[in-house]
Amino acid sequence: MNTQDPNILGDEDLVRKVQDHNDLYAFETLVKRYQSKIYNTCYRFMGDTQEAFDCAQDTFVKIYTSIRSFKHLSSFATWAYRIAVNTCKNRLMSWEYRRTKKTRYLSQDTLELKDNSISPDQEIERSRIQEKVQEAINMLPFDQKQVIILRDIQQLSYEEIEKITGLRSGTVKSKIARGRDKLKEMLKDLKYEM
């Protein structure tokens, strides 16, 4: 009997445990390992905490149900991101979402990691700027939004973005450039101060 702690196992080993033995404990380890990345990605796409929660949950459930089809041709992370992006895309395109879309503001005490080094005024100002930035991202067309989120927020490489989105290198670069240009126009009055 294998008593190895799943927390020390790599992604590939955990995935194989789930594929071969339907090891739910191994899968839960994967969920906990990637929940932050996936949730944040979903949040930046949806701009809403509840929607982000639902999309993240759906993403992991989809990962579980289709894990047997994962051929290990890419990393588990790349595959998980791809599912997350597609889940968010489908949700954004859905009629139900468009009908009930609301603007929800970030709640300081629940969403952000508190920075005790700055004053409350600075905290408020920072929150206001972050809201504006998120609003600007929300305004981008999906194809530019996805590359901006994956590159500028998730800090993924161009190669990973190509694998996740299925876009060619040149296309990724041009979409990033156009997305940044649009954001620049929308955020030109905001000044980055850290």
Added chain:
Amino acid sequence: MKCEQVKNILSEYLEGIVSEEQKKQIEKHLGICKECSEHLLLLKNTVNLVNNLPEVCVPAGLASAVMEKIQEKQKRKSRIIPYLTGIAFAEVILLLVIIPLKKPYQTEITEKIEQKPSQQAQKSENNLITRKEKEITIVHQKKFKMAQVPLEKLETGSLEKEKKEIIMQIACRPLPSMVSEKRDIFSVTEKSALSRDSVVQKESQSEIQPVMPSVERTKTANGMVQQATNVESEIKKQITSINGKILSEQKASDTEITYVITAEIPYSAYKTLLEGLEERFQIKNTPLLKDIDASDTEIKIKIEVFR
């Protein structure tokens, strides 16, 4: 490099993914172009704003919510599978029961008939059905092996059926002098037309004197054989005289029957044949015409010559 070219590549320049040559050209241009320099600053600011968006806290319970949903799916799956298996099993049982009970169709008849309303009236007048379009296919596999019906047979309103064979038994002995009771198979008028009065008178004698019209009274050892051969010849002669057709003839191995002749004769000539044979021979049984379909143009007759 022109401003437009520089602006297009500034994003990559910020990333540090341009070539050395391109980098030199951009920096050279930026040194002299204020607009592009400001453009670069704004772009930098934007990228920094986006880069520095904070990592949002994952709501508590996301992992447990995920695992709960997965377990729920598995439970549903474990409930559905036996249900679906049960349905599949029931279907298999039904098929096993239904297929053997299914009656094997031995007769398939497809028929398409189109009749005009006006032609229905004609049918009643002349007993014929005029058909505009008719397609009848009858395929049988019956015990009696019905043949495929040709269309012309249908137009005549009759179906071809196997000809019923009538059997006539003739005694090899010549007709006795006594009157033999004739079976009245014809009408009274027809009976009176027969010239039998002279025969009746001659036959008033109690003793039967064999009179064979075509018998040569030769006193030979095989006189009876000679007599029998002449009976068959006479019968065949009678058949051919009414335009009948001899189908087969053979000596019989029976103790009582000496010879069997099978022939096909016109229906209308049956009476003539019977009269001709009755004049010459003793008919042991007279086949009744009621057994023969009046619409048949020809009848099959089997004549058995008895000792």
